[in-house]
Amino acid sequence: MGGKLYRGQAGLPFSSSLRIYEPLEAFPPEQQRQLVADGDRIGSRAAVENAELQASLGRITRSGGDPFPTGRTDLVRMTRVPGGRHAAPGPGQEEAAPDAGRLLYCPSQLVIRAGLAANALMDGVHGPLADLLIPVSQRDKHQQRIDRINAGDDAKRVHTRASTWGIPFSWFSLFAESDRKEVVESDGHIQTVRVWTPLTEALERARFAVAHLALAAPDLDMLDDLTQLTEWLELFHVQSMVELDYGAVADKVYPDESPMDVRLGIECLAEGDMTGAAAAYRRLASRWIPIRQLARAS
Structure with missing residues (x-):
């Protein structure tokens, strides 16, 4: 299928x-x-x-x-x-099955x-x-x-x-390298990559990014995107999960370090390290601008 x-x-x-x-x-x-x-x-x-x-x-x-x-x-x-495991078994009881x-x-x-x-x-x-x-x-x-x-x-x-011809950089700010991933492959190609994180983690990361960009780069378009993302996340149940589904573009970019590059770029801006921020952006651009250019290809 x-x-x-x-x-x-x-x-x-x-x-x-x-x-x-x-x-x-x-x-x-x-x-x-x-x-x-x-x-x-x-x-x-x-x-x-x-x-x-x-x-x-x-x-x-x-x-x-x-x-x-x-x-x-x-x-x-x-x-x-x-899930984790149920409570530890008492004397004479069998070990509980994983939840x-x-x-x-x-x-x-x-x-x-x-x-x-x-x-x-x-x-x-x-x-x-x-x-x-x-x-x-x-x-x-x-x-x-x-x-x-x-x-x-x-x-x-x-x-x-949804987004066509590339993933908005603001989305990557919600995720970290340690988040749970699923790589779906078939016939030697990556069909998609899915990354999950708890809503509470995504909100914390989004608010961190908004706070630092508001001080360091208030005119950046990404700040508006992140503000809207934060307001959207706040609408949902606290025990929700957030999923980034790359779709077929994963075959062009994965393994992908975009979440790390976005985080490093924001941290560098907050610290006044323009050289580091520019380097992070160049890595992102080299990865995603060719994808976005496909939208204008004949």
């Missing part, structure tokens, strides 16, 4: 995601039941990725010109927080995310071209879907942020 998924992505833009996985109790009761049902229905992570890709390709070729997801069959990703940990859930929320993406696209496109890309009638129809979701009891928090 995994190999088919990434062979099917050939020729598509590199897409990376930043996701929040929350415990079940963070969701309203009705959504809790739906998340469990969707998780049981789809199953493995590879199956979720494949289903989402196939659905997106299907929308492109759908008759009637509606490119938006309907939300009738939303998807959910799950991850398990590693399997607890499941956390990240709903795809495709309807809301598609609406946000369309709005962002329309902000930069006007006139006849905008209507050609996404007709007004289709945008209005999709807004009705969004309104129905917002009128219900579903969580309003958007759990996923």
Whole structure:
């Protein structure tokens, strides 16, 4: 399944995601039941990725010109927080089995995310071209879907942020070299790399970066990005996990030291070490600018 998924992505833009996985109790009761049902229905992570890709390709070729997801069959990703062991056994008792940990859930929320993406696209496109890309009638129809979701009891928090043709440097500030990683490979290629960190750790790192950049480089665009990221993280349950999913771009950049370079760059700026900050930026640029240039390649 995994190999088919990434062979099917050939020729598509590199897409990376930043996701929040929350415990079940963070969701309203009705959504809790739906998340469990969707998780049981789809199953493995590879199956979720494949289903989402196939659905997106299907929308492109759908008759009637509606490119938006309907939300009738939303998807959910799950991850398990590693557990420790139960309490030590008493006299005459067997040693307890390792704790399997607890499941956390990240709903795809495709309807809301598609609406946000369309709005962002329309902000930069006007006139006849905008209507050609996404007709007004289709945008209005999709807004009705969004309104129905917002009128219900579903969580309003958007759990996923996506980026094409590269990963924003601000995302790397949430992670460290020691964080848990999964490298997914097939046929000699890296399909993706996923990195996880607890929400509390990500928030602490984000606030550290914001505080130091506000003093050392208040005009840096990354400061605005980090401020928005911090406000976003604060919306979620304290026992959540944050996942950086590189996507297919991982095959071009991994092993990747970007989290370390971002951290060192911020620390150097805070210490007034412009030479060190410039060196960290050069390492980042040499790694990611060629990826971003692919967006303009024919």
